[in-house]
Amino acid sequence: MLGVYLPRAIRIGMTAKAFLHSTPAVVRMTLKAHDQRVRDEALAMRVQAWQNGIYVLAALSSSFGKKRYPPNPAEEELNSVSAIAERTGRSEDEVAQELRLITLQVQAANSRISKS
Secondary structure, three states: OHHHHHHHHHHOOOOHHHHHOOOHHHHHHHHHHHHHHHHHHHHHHHHHHHHHHHHHHHHHHHHHOOOOOOOOHHHHHHOOHHHHHHHHOOOHHHHHHHHHHHHHHHHHHHHHHHHO
């Protein structure tokens, strides 16, 4: 057991003292947990690479086609009525009313710009 598990245990950060004071079952579980963590990290990297590819595809298609770039979900969450109300301490009705007023003001300004 020593020649098989000790090099792997040291590679994952287990000290020789901890290895020698552990039972074979604990060493095997530690190595198995480390292997699972490595697999999980590799899967997370593959998923992130796939997501990056999707965003690159969306960016290219929005640049050269008629599609729009997808909205940022984190930004949408930060700008939701409930999130703004929570941050400012106002009620959701007050925030919604203020957002409607701002929208009307922007529309009026855009209308004045297009007329001139």
